[in-house]
Amino acid sequence: MRSLLNIALAALLFIVLTGPADASLYQYGRDLTVIGSGKTHVVKDNESLIEIARQYGLGFGEIAGPNPSLDAFAPGTGKVVKVSTMWVLPDSVPQDGIVINLSEMRLYYFVNHKNSGIVRTYPIGIGREGFESPIGRFTIINKTVGPSWHVPKSIREEKPELPAVVPPGPDNPLGSHALRLSIGDVLIHGTNKPWGVGRRVSHGCIRLYPEHIPQLFAVVPVGAKVAIIRQPVKVGVKDHRVYVEVHGDEDWKGDYFDEAMQGLRKKDLLKRVNTKKLYRALIERSGVPVDVTE
Secondary structure: OHHHHHHHHHHHHHHHOOOOOOOOEEEEEOOEOEEEEEEEEEOOOOOOHHHHHHHOOOOHHHHHOOOOOOOOOOOOOOOEEEEEEEEEOOOOOOOOEEEEEOOOOEEEEEEEEOOEEEEEEEEOEEEOOOOOOOOEEEEEEEEEEOOOEEOOHHHHHHOOOOOOEEOOOOOOOOOOEEEEEOOOOOEEEOOOOHHHOOOEEEOOOEEOOOOOHHHHHHHOOOOOEEEEEOOOEEEEEEOOEEEEEEEOOOOOOOOHHHHHHHHHHHOOOHHHEOHHHHHHHHHHOEOOOEEOEO
């Protein structure tokens, strides 16, 4: 059976890797729902946390959260930055296609095979206050290379100097590629303002770094499922250790403790957890996976 599973995973890797290769590709399974690893980065001359985040495929919040004492624009040459390229996978049924977790501002693209498969993950920018990205289940209905931006009425009211249509090019906020969802004018697209990745800046669309959107575009077909969720507390397992990842989400009205307990019970992990470690993770809400194993 193990050999058959390895063959299936190899086939999945071939399918997923038909697009450009990138470091955002991971294997997952029933007993492997935490991907990646943590590392550190020593600040070089004039580096900002924003630049470091992009270098490691992180959004701004993902670098600022674990490093609250460092200045975002001038952290200081020689300072050690905690870089968490490690994530607990979000819960979504079925876990196939794109899953966007607004609470952590991150997109996952799953290629599923029974209880294992391959996942790509990228940081994203999401809708700002008053223009929140929608929650629900959708599909990709169209893909466009070099999209023109048909400026929504709401944006033209804010900025009347804008034309009705912005053609492809460096001034186009949709970037080089766009995938249209089956709801209104919501797109998954690139951006000409990469500093907005990891922030609430859009009018509801999902923004990716310019280097990430071609990779996603190449492997996601028209008709792919898209689940947009809000899950601030995630629970997972790696190497027989239990991890909890907690994000502070002002738009979420639930109880963090109850959410964690439900997730642990659902995965039959409650007896393996140290209560003090769990409480600390829920209070700190660092946005990175925390080992809470007893």
